[in-house]
Amino acid sequence: MSTSIPRDGENTLNEPCRILVAEDETLIRMDLVEMLTVAGYSVVAEAKNGEEAISLAREHKPDLAILDVKMPILDGISAAQEIISIAPVLMLTAFSQKELVDRARDAGVMAYVVKPFSINDLVPAMEIAMSRHKQMVSLADEVAELHERLEVRKLIDRAKGILMAALNLSEPEAFSWIQKAAMDRRLSMKEIALAVISPTDAPER
Template structure:
């Protein structure tokens, strides 16, 4: 088995479509192309419940479904960061596409569709999802670094003020404490701020 095939098998999909014949078609296309269909649903509510329980890599679902339509279901799944969604629709009106995008759907396919329509849409959705995840991680990392810098600056200020150290000495003190105690600079700075702020 090649790496490509292995990565394909790892992709777990939930399929939601109220028309059972179309659902069977989708499941067959996906299985023939190395996807693992882990759940099937005939309405939006079941699709959301299955996705929350199974945490698939992707949800392929129809827009028009009983109980909860695909757009509302996609909204729930993207809001809770459960899985990327590819929506299937019989219409390609601009308004519907905009609603689907706002709901967090990462791709859509217009019915009737073939394997050649569905598979590229899935690849696009998975690639967009991977980009979003990477971007979120980068933003979280930048935020954390900014918070650490602010905290270290505050700790340096307190060390110069209360302990009579120069700014470079204060920074070296924090660095050394971080290495000696096997703590992050963030943790050391936090402890310094806590202790020295309490001392009047």
């Protein structure tokens, strides 16, 4: 069974990528929206300032947010700091100073494009931003999973120590006791370990 590769403008479900555009200059925003629509993207929200961009990002949860750096009320980089937990951010800027690039990077911006730009400049940067964000999310998930495994292992080791002392068991026997208790009660080994360590917190089944 073959798996189709998403084309430009499509997400992994082969649906149009949903884009939030934030640009305070109306004509530039209209041109950008038209450019994206023609390229096959779906612009789900348009903002005129950074504060509005944050609100719309929370409401629509887009696949990508494209923000202009210079916007009233709240600038694009400040808005990006809030939006980055919702969607990857691509920054539009008329400047390419190192200080600005560093601020954008520190805010979590995945890519940026210098004005003036064409759709040929924009699309690769958009794809890079979304790809990098996906990698970061995947890495964060892996780290969280490893952390959880480590915490469970620590709990099981503590529970084994208690069982070894209380029931005069060897370490393998204590581990087998926890395994069997988990299977018999249809609980996780973490739940059994917690019950051994703190019986008052034992889950009811």
